[in-house]
Amino acid sequence: MRKRWRFPILLVGIGAAACRHAEPADLVLRHGAIYPLATDSGRVESLAIRDGRVVYTGEDAGARRFIGSRTAVLELRGQMVLPAFRDTHMHPSEGVGLGECRFDDLKTKEAVLDSLGRCAAAHPEWTWIRGRGWQLPVFPEANPRREWLDALVPDRPVFLTAADGHSAWVNSRALRLAGVTRSTPDPPNGRIERDARTHEPSGTLRERAVDLVASRLPPRTQEELRAGLLRALELANRYGIIAVHDASASPELLEAYAALDSAGRLTARVIAAIHVDPRGGPEQIDSLRAWRGRFPGRHLYAPSAAKIFVDGVIEAKTAALLAPYRDNTGRSGEPNLTPAALDTLVAAIDAAGFQVHQHAIGDRAVRMALDALEFARRHNGPRDARPIIAHLELIDPADVPRFAALEVIPSFQALWAYADEYITRLTEPVLGPERSRWLYPIGSVAKTGAHLAAGSDWSVSSMNPLDAIQVAITRRGPDAPPGPPWIPEEVVDLRTMLTAYTAGGAYAAGAEATQGSLEIGKDADLIVLDRDLYAIPVTQIHSAKVLLTLLAGREVWRDRSLH
Numbered sequence: 090m091r092k093r094w095r096f097p098i099l100l101v102g103i104g105a106a107a108c109r110h111a112e113p114a115d116l117v118l119r120h121g122a123i124y125p126l127a128t129d130s131g132r133v134e135s136l137a138i139r140d141g142r143v144v145y146t147g148e149d150a151g152a153r154r155f156i157g158s159r160t161a162v163l164e165l166r167g168q169m170v171l172p173a174f175r176d177t178h179m180h181p182s183e184g185v186g187l188g189e190c191r192f193d194d195l196k197t198k199e200a201v202l203d204s205l206g207r208c209a210a211a212h213p214e215w216t217w218i219r220g221r222g223w224q225l226p227v228f229p230e231a232n233p234r235r236e237w238l239d240a241l242v243p244d245r246p247v248f249l250t251a252a253d254g255h256s257a258w259v260n261s262r263a264l265r266l267a268g269v270t271r272s273t274p275d276p277p278n279g280r281i282e283r284d285a286r287t288h289e290p291s292g293t294l295r296e297r298a299v300d301l302v303a304s305r306l307p308p309r310t311q312e313e314l315r316a317g318l319l320r321a322l323e324l325a326n327r328y329g330i331i332a333v334h335d336a337s338a339s340p341e342l343l344e345a346y347a348a349l350d351s352a353g354r355l356t357a358r359v360i361a362a363i364h365v366d367p368r369g370g371p372e373q374i375d376s377l378r379a380w381r382g383r384f385p386g387r388h389l390y391a392p393s394a395a396k397i398f399v400d401g402v403i404e405a406k407t408a409a410l411l412a413p414y415r416d417n418t419g420r421s422g423e424p425n426l427t428p429a430a431l432d433t434l435v436a437a438i439d440a441a442g443f444q445v446h447q448h449a450i451g452d453r454a455v456r457m458a459l460d461a462l463e464f465a466r467r468h469n470g471p472r473d474a475r476p477i478i479a480h481l482e483l484i485d486p487a488d489v490p491r492f493a494a495l496e497v498i499p500s501f502q503a504l505w506a507y508a509d510e511y512i513t514r515l516t517e518p519v520l521g522p523e524r525s526r527w528l529y530p531i532g533s534v535a536k537t538g539a540h541l542a543a544g545s546d547w548s549v550s551s552m553n554p555l556d557a558i559q560v561a562i563t564r565r566g567p568d569a570p571p572g573p574p575w576i577p578e579e580v581v582d583l584r585t586m587l588t589a590y591t592a593g594g595a596y597a598a599g600a601e602a603t604q605g606s607l608e609i610g611k612d613a614d615l616i617v618l619d620r621d622l623y624a625i626p627v628t629q630i631h632s633a634k635v636l637l638t639l640l641a642g643r644e645v646w647r648d649r650s651l652h
């Protein structure tokens with residue numbers, strides 16, 4: 090703290106004359122398009138960093154006095170500098186899965202099976218074939234079958250997580266090992282997809298039914314977890330991200346973070362939301378508290394939030410809706426817990442001083458999440474709690490103003506807000522046009538003055554904030570040519586999105602006093618981009634490249650092209 094204030098005191102105490110000989114900076118960036126607040130106001134040419142903090146922003150001429158014999162100088166030639174990005178909802182543990190069979194970009198059943206066959210053959214040492222990233226719209230009814238896997242891998246169990254993480258596709262061997270048969274009932278909040286005629290499990294498991302097989306997987310070692318986290322954070326740094334909210338951390342993961350943190354190996358600030366069992370009730374608060382005490386944050390890491398899944402996803406009809414899905418079943422999707430149970434649980438987590446982080450996708454789940462936070466405020470009294478609700482795919486218009494009113498942080502995954510196949514084939518048809526108007530209502534929520542934050546939900550979808558930022562502005566796919574936006578009322582501007590990814594993220598982490606912008610005295614968390622986003626057509630935003638990422642002045646990513 091003392092160090093932090095040394096510079097301003099010097100400046101004020103000694104006066105302008107001494108400024109010609111200001112204490113040299115460690116790094117000066119100059120001749121740039123530097124946006125200290127991420128918004129398009131207050132643009133400057135130069136920025137100086139000392140001891141990890143910003144000590145100067147302004148014209149090039151004024152930066153000269155910070156250049157000493159040991160000061161590194163980076164000539165930006167008009168390149169853009171922004172506060173570094175912050176992702177308020179992602180799953181860094183999925184870095185472990187980067188080494189598994191991957192199907193993320195495959196568009197046909199044949200391509201997925203072909204890739205799986207090659208992956209299994211390449212790894213004869215694996216006792217389980219694990220993979221992830223298959224896309225729901227690739228398969229009829231989002232419902233792939235076990236026989237297709239059996240034909241390729243008959244002798245080893247196969248467990249393949251869908252891209253959205255809410256379904257798994259398994260082979261017969263895996264079902265047998267887990268003892269899942271025709272007579273196994275669906276678990277609460279889970280569904281075993283079955284053959285319509287024989288009633289045999291057909292190979293796809295939804296939500297909690299995934300656990301039936303997942304619980305048989307060999308556990309990850311600490312070494313695997315640490316390596317996976319490092320891979321994920323390295324990817325984050327490449328995209329200019331220096332802070333992540335881990336949206337569902339297990340005790341094993343908290344341990345891995347703590348080990349990396351004390352070894353000085355974390356390359357991003359981590360706010361870990363400890364996974365809460367939605368059916369576990371408030372009794373589990375003691376163990377949440379105990380974990381928080383056992384793995385205290387030291388440098389970059391804070392196990393300070395708790396995460397509750399309120400519902401599932403619309404595509405698999407597991408999201409909780411206020412009115413039924415239009416599929417003639419009359420189902421409207423069951424939330425993972427009753428409204429009363431959620432109220433009690435959220436109030437208990439809030440009372441224990443945790444930041445509450447909820448997953449809510451359907452309009453009923455969103456309303457329940459807001460109701461529970463309102464209940465907690467009434468019950469515990471108002472405090473600076475900064476609760477987060479993530480995803481927010483469908484919000485009833487009546488609930489839109491409640492984010493600002495209840496001081497709830499909406500964490501949007503803006504990359505999902507365009508009419509891809511998830512929307513046109515699996516979402517709009519089951520909602521109908523009237524409700525579909527309120528899909529990802531980012532613009533409406535932004536207009537209410539809520540503190541917007543943003544995130545990728547990686548590895549569900551691309552971690553690159555620039556992809557999501559462009560989609561929020563165009564409401565079209567990142568690669569789509571210019572054209573009419575999907576739900577034009579919900580378009581937002583670049584300034585709104587850059588703020589959500591910077592100052593909004595810092596606010597969500599309770600760190601806005603020292604982070605989230607590049608004002609003097611704040612941490613030098615910044616990125617250099619190869620072009621000025623405010624000066625290019627919006628359809629080019631996703632092609633911009635992060636050349637340099639600094640975490641409190643420390644270089645955590647540098648592109649080879651940077652001179």
Ligand SMILES: [Zn+2]
Nearest residue numbers: 178179336546
């Ligand atoms: Zn998530």
